[in-house]
Amino acid sequence: MNLKRLPLHWKIIIGMVFGVLLGFLMSNFGQFGKDLISDWIKPFGTIFINALKLIAIPLILASLIKGISDLKDISKLSRMGGITVTTYLITTVIAVSVGLAIVNIIKPGNSISEDTRIELLNAYEDDADKKREAAAETKNSGPLQPIIDIVPSNIINAATDNKNMLQIIFFSILFGISMILIPEKKSKPLKDFFNSLNEVILKIIDLIMSFAPYGVFALLATLIVEAPKWDLLKSLLLYSITLILGLFLLIIIYTIVVRVLLNKSPNFFFNGILPAQLVAFSTSSSAATLPVTMDRVHNNLNVRKEVSSFVLPIGATINMDGTAVYQAIAAVFIAQTFGLDLSVTAQLGIIVTATLASIGAAAVPSAGIIVLVIVLAQAGIPEAGLALIFAVDRPLDMCRTVVNITGDATVSMIVDKFVSKK
Numbered sequence: 001m002n003l004k005r006l007p008l009h010w011k012i013i014i015g016m017v018f019g020v021l022l023g024f025l026m027s028n029f030g031q032f033g034k035d036l037i038s039d040w041i042k043p044f045g046t047i048f049i050n051a052l053k054l055i056a057i058p059l060i061l062a063s064l065i066k067g068i069s070d071l072k073d074i075s076k077l078s079r080m081g082g083i084t085v086t087t088y089l090i091t092t093v094i095a096v097s098v099g100l101a102i103v104n105i106i107k108p109g110n111s112i113s114e115d116t117r118i119e120l121l122n123a124y125e126d127d128a129d130k131k132r133e134a135a136a137e138t139k140n141s142g143p144l145q146p147i148i149d150i151v152p153s154n155i156i157n158a159a160t161d162n163k164n165m166l167q168i169i170f171f172s173i174l175f176g177i178s179m180i181l182i183p184e185k186k187s188k189p190l191k192d193f194f195n196s197l198n199e200v201i202l203k204i205i206d207l208i209m210s211f212a213p214y215g216v217f218a219l220l221a222t223l224i225v226e227a228p229k230w231d232l233l234k235s236l237l238l239y240s241i242t243l244i245l246g247l248f249l250l251i252i253i254y255t256i257v258v259r260v261l262l263n264k265s266p267n268f269f270f271n272g273i274l275p276a277q278l279v280a281f282s283t284s285s286s287a288a289t290l291p292v293t294m295d296r297v298h299n300n301l302n303v304r305k306e307v308s309s310f311v312l313p314i315g316a317t318i319n320m321d322g323t324a325v326y327q328a329i330a331a332v333f334i335a336q337t338f339g340l341d342l343s344v345t346a347q348l349g350i351i352v353t354a355t356l357a358s359i360g361a362a363a364v365p366s367a368g369i370i371v372l373v374i375v376l377a378q379a380g381i382p383e384a385g386l387a388l389i390f391a392v393d394r395p396l397d398m399c400r401t402v403v404n405i406t407g408d409a410t411v412s413m414i415v416d417k418f419v420s421k422k
């Protein structure tokens with residue numbers, strides 16, 4: 001078998017399997033094994049994530065400006081924007097509702113004993129405190145702050161932090177619209193420039209992705225040696241299974257939408273998106289995965305460039321269906337563990353806050369658990385409960401990130417279908 005010709009997703013899967021194996025092997029060598037991985041293997045994972053993040057902002061700038069300036073008129077853009085945002089909202093509300101339904105049926109919190117609860121709270125108190133502090137910054141701002149935050153006061157500053165992705169999107173849309181508004185002759189040089197910049201960036205992504213199997217190998221090996229003790233993980237098994245079930249249900253919902261609404265086979269969909277899902281799983285970041293998602297959705301799922309370059313960057317930041325399911329399940333799980341009975345009104349409140357929190361969460365690892373604080377506070381659930389779910393948060397973050405980008409891909413196919421081709 002010629003390894004070079006193996007499809008990319010197989011190479012990535014092989015990298016993941018070897019990473020997990022090496023991680024388990026090295027876990028047997030105590031501190032020596034841990035150090036060996038963190039000194040000699042972990043850096044390659046960090047390099048891979050850095051390279052992906054490095055290309056995210058140039059990619060959004062180039063592809064969004066190109067995509068929008070290729071549209072012939074603004075009305076098409078506003079139609080596309082309307083459909084995108086509405087569909088994103090609908091999928092998020094569905095996600096939270098699925099989460100609430102499952103957690104109320106399975107009731108994973110009832111299986112946690114008093115002793116385990118105290119043990120978990122003590123073990124992760126400090127970590128939970130840090131996340132609470134991070135959340136406090138978000139909470140202390142006024143209700144319109146998220147809108148203010150979209151408009152940067154300085155584009156160079158905005159481009160220096162990947163967390164400001166919405167600001168870059170705002171600038172790119174403004175720039176693209178202005179290119180449509182000026183005479184074609186005058187915008188031509190810029191158009192040529194962005195076309196060519198876009199090509200170069202796509203090539204860079206190709207190059208980075210050829211390193212992906214090694215990157216995910218390093219990321220997974222690191223994850224395994226740094227994982228907490230099995231005893232603690234075991235007590236959170238039912239919670240984890242509940243969440244994974246919720247995420248799985250969402251994937252089934254997407255598959256049905258793809259089949260029924262878009263008339264595409266599940267095989268076509270998953271073959272197209274799989275490499276992006278694997279990268280999302282390994283990096284736990286929709287933002288870092290964005291270059292791969294954009295590449296696969298356009299080239300393999302045949303979504304028009306003007307659609308994918310608009311819908312996906314926005315989706316990476318505002319549409320997080322996996323994170324939304326997680327907010328609902330984690331909040332109610334914590335309440336159950338503390339023996340709190342949430343009223344219907346409190347649960348309806350969770351639908352609203354979890355939807356907003358998933359929109360507000362940054363597309364980076366652990367963002368979900370930070371904004372969870374807001375959902376807990378609104379529902380009157382003790383914030384200290386954050387410490388309960390900490391031990392398993394990273395692996396679950398990996399799973400919810402897969403769903404986050406799968407949701408974005410599904411919505412971009414929907415928008416592609418319902419925005420006219422002309």
Ligand code: ASP
Binds near residue numbers: 322361400404
């Ligand atoms: N890591 C997730 C993402 O980037 C966000 C989360 O923590 O739920 O999509």
